[in-house]
Amino acid sequence: MSSKNLDTRTRILETAVALLEANQGRGVRMMDIAKRAxxxxxxxxxxFSTRAELLIATTFFLDELKGSEERLVPSRTAQIGIDRLDAFIEAWGNYIPEIYGLAKALLAMRDTDEAAAKAWDERMRDMREGCEAAINALVSDNMLSRDHSPQQATDILWTMLSVRxxxxxxxxCGWPQKKYIKTLKTLARRNFVAE
Amino acid sequence: MSSKNLDTRTRILETAVALLEANQGRGVRMMDIAKRAxxxxxxxxxxFSTRAELLIATTFFLDELKGSEERLVPSRTAQIGIDRLDAFIEAWGNYIPEIYGLAKALLAMRDTDEAAAKAWDERMRDMREGCEAAINALVSDNMLSRDHSPQQATDILWTMLSVRxxxxxxxxCGWPQKKYIKTLKTLARRNFVAE
DNA sequence: TCTGTCACTTGACACGGTGTAAATTGACAT
DNA sequence: ATGTCAATTTACACCGTGTCAAGTGACAGA
Structure with a gap:
C-alpha cells in the first residue's frame, strides 16, 4: 500500500530531475512536473507542500542518485595538500554540471523564498568545508601562499568554484568542461600554492 | 509643459534608484516605486511600458548619475599594462557597490525576461571589453602569463570581476570593499602577469 | 458483500504581481 | 470656451502558486 505511495513520490522526483536538467532549471512549473509524472x-x-520543498527534496534525491559523497573520497584521502586541492576541484567541478538545472532553479528562488535560501546556503556551506579542508591541507604542508590567510584563501576558492x-x-564563454577543470586547477595552484 | 512630464519621469527614476539601493534590489514592485514617486x-x-523597461532606463540614468564613463579614464590612459589592469579593477570594482541593487533586480529578471536579459548581457559585454583591453595592454608589454591565451585570460578576468x-x-564573506579591491588586484597580478 | 481507507481526481477559488483598458478630473494654453 | 495632456479611478485579464471540498475507484478486512 505504502509502496504505491512511495512509487509516486520517487516518480515525481525523477521527473523533476529530468525536467530541470532538460530545461536548465528555467520555466519548470509545478504543472509541468505533475503532468510528466x-x-x-x-x-x-x-x-510536497510547496515548490521549494519539492526542489529541496530533489536535491537530496539527486545527491543519492549521483553519489555526491563517494565523489569526495579521492579528495579526502589525498596525502599531499596540492593533490587534495586538485582532487577537490575535480570532484566538485565535475559535479556542478550534473546538478546545474536544479541549482539554477533553487538559486532563482533564493531571493524570495526563505526555505529555498536556507537549503541553498546550507549546501554551499557544506561545499565551503571542502574548500577549507583543501586549504588546510596546504597549510599543513606549509605550502599556502603568503598572499592569503587560510580563511581568505578559503573564501577565494569557494568563490572561484561557485556554480555561477x-x-x-x-x-x-563556451569553455568545454575539461578546459574548465584544467584552468581552475591552474588558477588555484597559482593563487594558493607558494613557490 | 514637457518639463513637468520630464520631471515625473526623472522623479520615477530617482525613486527607482533609491528604492533598489535601499532594498538591495529585492522585493521592489511597480507599486512601491509609484507610491514613493x-x-x-x-x-x-x-x-515605462514594462518593469524591464523601467529597470533598463534606470541603468542609463544611474550611469549618468554616477559618471560611469569618467571612471574609466585612468584605466584608458595608463601607460603600462599592469597599471591599466589595476586601474580597471579599481574602477569597475568600486562601481559595483553603487549599482548593486539595480544589478540584482535586473539579474533576477534575466532568466524570464528577454529584454532584461539582453540589456544585462549587453552591459556585461561592455564590461568585458574593459577586461579585454586590460589584458591586451599586458600582451603589448609582453607581460601576459604563458598560462593563458589573451582570450582565455579575458574570460577569467571577466568572471573574476562579476557582480556575483x-x-x-x-x-x-563579509569582506570590506577595500579588501575586495586589494585582493582582486593581487589575484589578477598573480594570474595574468608573467614573472 | 458491505464498509472503510487511501491515493488521486475534478473543479473551484484566493492571492500577489504585472499589464491593459475606459472613463474621468484638473490644470494649462490658445 | 475648447482642446490637450498628465494623471486618476476603477475594473479586469493573465500567470503561477497554494488551498479546499466533494467525488471516484481500487483494494483490504470482516
Missing amino acids: GITRQALYLH NWEQLTIE | GITRQALYLH NWEQLTIE
Whole structure:
C-alpha cells in the first residue's frame, strides 16, 4: 500500500530531475512536473507542500542518485595538500554540471523564498568545508601562499568554484568542461600554492 | 509643459534608484516605486511600458548619475599594462557597490525576461571589453602569463570581476570593499602577469 | 458483500504581481 | 470656451502558486 505511495513520490522526483536538467532549471512549473509524472498538479501537493520543498527534496534525491559523497573520497584521502586541492576541484567541478538545472532553479528562488535560501546556503556551506579542508591541507604542508590567510584563501576558492562562475565560463564563454577543470586547477595552484 | 512630464519621469527614476539601493534590489514592485514617486501604479505605465523597461532606463540614468564613463579614464590612459589592469579593477570594482541593487533586480529578471536579459548581457559585454583591453595592454608589454591565451585570460578576468563574485566576497564573506579591491588586484597580478 | 481507507481526481477559488483598458478630473494654453 | 495632456479611478485579464471540498475507484478486512 505504502509502496504505491512511495512509487509516486520517487516518480515525481525523477521527473523533476529530468525536467530541470532538460530545461536548465528555467520555466519548470509545478504543472509541468505533475503532468510528466502522470498525476494532477494538485496531487503534487499531497507529496510536497510547496515548490521549494519539492526542489529541496530533489536535491537530496539527486545527491543519492549521483553519489555526491563517494565523489569526495579521492579528495579526502589525498596525502599531499596540492593533490587534495586538485582532487577537490575535480570532484566538485565535475559535479556542478550534473546538478546545474536544479541549482539554477533553487538559486532563482533564493531571493524570495526563505526555505529555498536556507537549503541553498546550507549546501554551499557544506561545499565551503571542502574548500577549507583543501586549504588546510596546504597549510599543513606549509605550502599556502603568503598572499592569503587560510580563511581568505578559503573564501577565494569557494568563490572561484561557485556554480555561477562555472555557468559563466562554460555556458557563456563556451569553455568545454575539461578546459574548465584544467584552468581552475591552474588558477588555484597559482593563487594558493607558494613557490 | 514637457518639463513637468520630464520631471515625473526623472522623479520615477530617482525613486527607482533609491528604492533598489535601499532594498538591495529585492522585493521592489511597480507599486512601491509609484507610491514613493507620488503617483499611481498605472501612471508608471504611462512612462515605462514594462518593469524591464523601467529597470533598463534606470541603468542609463544611474550611469549618468554616477559618471560611469569618467571612471574609466585612468584605466584608458595608463601607460603600462599592469597599471591599466589595476586601474580597471579599481574602477569597475568600486562601481559595483553603487549599482548593486539595480544589478540584482535586473539579474533576477534575466532568466524570464528577454529584454532584461539582453540589456544585462549587453552591459556585461561592455564590461568585458574593459577586461579585454586590460589584458591586451599586458600582451603589448609582453607581460601576459604563458598560462593563458589573451582570450582565455579575458574570460577569467571577466568572471573574476562579476557582480556575483563581488556579492559573494563582500556580502557573504563579509569582506570590506577595500579588501575586495586589494585582493582582486593581487589575484589578477598573480594570474595574468608573467614573472 | 458491505464498509472503510487511501491515493488521486475534478473543479473551484484566493492571492500577489504585472499589464491593459475606459472613463474621468484638473490644470494649462490658445 | 475648447482642446490637450498628465494623471486618476476603477475594473479586469493573465500567470503561477497554494488551498479546499466533494467525488471516484481500487483494494483490504470482516
